[in-house]
Amino acid sequence: MTDALKETDNVVVVGASAAGLAAADGLREGGFEGSITVLGAELHRPYDRPTLSKGLLLGRGEPELLELRSAERIRQNRITLLLGHQAVGLDIDRKFVITNHGETLPWDAVVLACGARARVLTTVEGEALPVLRTPEDLRALRRAAARHGDVTVVGAGLIGLEIAAGLSAHGVSITVVHDTERPMDCIVGPELGQVISDLHSKHGVQLKMSSAVTSVTGELGAYTLHLVDGSTHQTPYVVVGIGVDPDVDWLLGSGVALDSGVLTDAAGQTNVPGVWAAGDVARSAHPMLCEPLRIEHWTHAVEKGRHVGLNIARGTEESFGGVPYFWSDQFGRRFHSYGRRAPGDEIFVAEGSLSTDEFLVLFGRDGEFHAVFASGLSRSLRGYRKLLARGGTWDDALDLAHASKPDLARSAAR
Amino acid sequence: MSDETVVRLDQYRCRSYGICVSILPDVFDLPPDAKSAVLLRHEVDPDDVEDLQEAVRSCPAQAIFQGPGPT
Numbered sequence: 001m002t003d004a005l006k007e008t009d010n011v012v013v014v015g016a017s018a019a020g021l022a023a024a025d026g027l028r029e030g031g032f033e034g035s036i037t038v039l040g041a042e043l044h045r046p047y048d049r050p051t052l053s054k055g056l057l058l059g060r061g062e063p064e065l066l067e068l069r070s071a072e073r074i075r076q077n078r079i080t081l082l083l084g085h086q087a088v089g090l091d092i093d094r095k096f097v098i099t100n101h102g103e104t105l106p107w108d109a110v111v112l113a114c115g116a117r118a119r120v121l122t123t124v125e126g127e128a129l130p131v132l133r134t135p136e137d138l139r140a141l142r143r144a145a146a147r148h149g150d151v152t153v154v155g156a157g158l159i160g161l162e163i164a165a166g167l168s169a170h171g172v173s174i175t176v177v178h179d180t181e182r183p184m185d186c187i188v189g190p191e192l193g194q195v196i197s198d199l200h201s202k203h204g205v206q207l208k209m210s211s212a213v214t215s216v217t218g219e220l221g222a223y224t225l226h227l228v229d230g231s232t233h234q235t236p237y238v239v240v241g242i243g244v245d246p247d248v249d250w251l252l253g254s255g256v257a258l259d260s261g262v263l264t265d266a267a268g269q270t271n272v273p274g275v276w277a278a279g280d281v282a283r284s285a286h287p288m289l290c291e292p293l294r295i296e297h298w299t300h301a302v303e304k305g306r307h308v309g310l311n312i313a314r315g316t317e318e319s320f321g322g323v324p325y326f327w328s329d330q331f332g333r334r335f336h337s338y339g340r341r342a343p344g345d346e347i348f349v350a351e352g353s354l355s356t357d358e359f360l361v362l363f364g365r366d367g368e369f370h371a372v373f374a375s376g377l378s379r380s381l382r383g384y385r386k387l388l389a390r391g392g393t394w395d396d397a398l399d400l401a402h403a404s405k406p407d408l409a410r411s412a413a414r
Numbered sequence: 415m416s417d418e419t420v421v422r423l424d425q426y427r428c429r430s431y432g433i434c435v436s437i438l439p440d441v442f443d444l445p446p447d448a449k450s451a452v453l454l455r456h457e458v459d460p461d462d463v464e465d466l467q468e469a470v471r472s473c474p475a476q477a478i479f480q481g482p483g484p485t
Contacts, residue, residue, distance in 0.1 A: 048429070048474045054431075066476070067476075070476075327431065327432070327433060327436075336432070374436075378432050378435045379443070382438070382439050385436065
C-alpha cells in the first residue's frame with residue numbers, strides 16, 4: 001500500500017486519448033484534489049478515434065470528429081489540457097516530464113498513456129507508406145481512394161479489414177495482402193478467419209493471403225509489391241495496417257523498464273515508484289493472461305486508465321482484471337468479442353451458424369473458457385461477458401449456451 | 415427511484431457502436447438500420463449501476479449519461 005496523494009500534489013498524464021483522459025477522470029473519481037495536467041501530442045481536442053476506420057471511412061464529406069470530452073467536463077474535473085505538447089523526456093530522479101516546448105512539469109505521480117504509433121512500411125526508395133491513425137491520415141486516404149479508384153491494403157488485421165470494407169463501399173477496387181493463410185487468423189482462429197475471408201471475397205475484395213510483402217518499390221501511382229513467393233503486385237496506392245508499436249522511444253534510458261511497451265504489473269505500476277502506465281503503450285500483467293501483453297483495444301484503454309487513476313488517488317495497488325473487448329464493422333456486419341482466444345482453442349457455435357450473418361461462438365480449451373465472438377447477436381453477449389469476468393469455466397459457458405438455447409444438442413459440445 | 419439508476423442517451427451524439435447493448439441488453443438496443451441506439455428503459459436495476467457506469471465510460475461517442483439531466 002502506497003500513500004495516497006495529497007491536495008498539493010501534481011499528477012502529469014502523458015497522452016490525451018482514451019487511456020489518459022480516463023486516468024484523469026479516475027483520479028477525480030477517486031477523490032484526488034491536487035493538480036492534473038494532461039499532455040496531448042496532437043493538436044486536435046481529444047476525439048473519438050475508433051470512428052476513423054469505421055463510420056468516418058464509410059461516410060462522405062468533411063469528417064466530423066466527435067469530442068471525447070466536452071470542454072465543460074474538462075473544466076469541471078479541473079484538468080489542465082495541454083494540446084500540441086508532447087513529452088520528450090522523463091526524469092525519474094527529479095520527477096519531471098520534459099515537453100517539446102521545453103517545459104519541465106513536476107510530478108508526484110505520472111501516468112504514461114502516450115499510446116502507440118502505426119507500424120511503418122517503407123519503400124526501397126525511402127518513402128514511408130500511408131497508415132490510418134489520425135484524422136489527417138483519414139483525409140489523405142479518402143482523397144487517394146477517390147483519385148486512384150484502386151487501393152492495396154497491406155495487413156488483414158482489424159484496421160486493414162475495416163479499411164478494405166470501408167473503401168469498397170465507395171466503389172474502390174481493393175486488394176488485401178497478408179502474410180498468414182487467413183485474415184485475422186491469430187485473433188479469431190482458422191474457422192472465423194475463413195468466414196471473414198469469405199465475407200470480403202463476396203464483396204469483391206481481392207485477398208492475397210500467405211503473401212508476406214518482402215519489399216515495396218515505385219512511387220505514388222505506380223507501386224510494385226514484391227511478395228514472398230517471388231511474385232509481384234502492381235498498384236497505384238498502398239495503405240498499411242500491420243499493427244502498432246508502443247510510443248516508447250522518448251523513455252529509452254529513463255529508467256522505466258521497457259520490453260515491447262512499458263512493462264507494468266496488473267495494477268498498472270512500472271518498476272519506478274510513482275510511474276504508472278495504461279492504454280496501448282502499456283504491456284501489463286493480467287489475471288486472465290499467462291504473460292504480460294499489450295491489449296490494444298479502445299475500451300481496455302478506458303477501463304485500465306480509470307483503474308490506474310483510482311489506484312493513484314486512493315494509494316492502492318489493486319490489480320486490473322477487466323475482460324479485453326473489441327468490436328469491428330465490416331460490410332454492415334458488426335463483430336464483438338470479449339476475452340482472448342488462445343492458439344489451439346476449441347470452437348463451439350452457441351447460436352446461429354457460421355454460414356449466416358449472425359452467430360455467436362465460444363473459444364476455450366482444457367475446461368477453460370477464454371473468449372466469446374459474435375457476429376450480430378450483441379444482445380446475447382452479456383452473460384458470457386459476466387462469465388469471463390468472474391473466471392467461469394468451459395462447462396459454465398456451455399451451460400449458459402444451452403440455457404439460452406434449449407434445443408442446442410448437448411452432444412454437439414463434444 | 416435513485417438518481418444513479420437513471421440513464422439518458424443523446425441520440426444526436428450516438429454513432430451506433432453498440433458496446434452499450436453488449437453490456438446492458440435490457441436497457442439499450444440497436445434496431446436494424448436505426449441511426450442510433452434506443453433506450454428500452456430509462457432506469458437500470460440497482461444491481462446494474464456499475465454496468466451502467468461502464469457503459470457510460472465505454473461509449474466512444476460519449477452519448478450515455480447517468481443520472482437525471484439538468485432541468
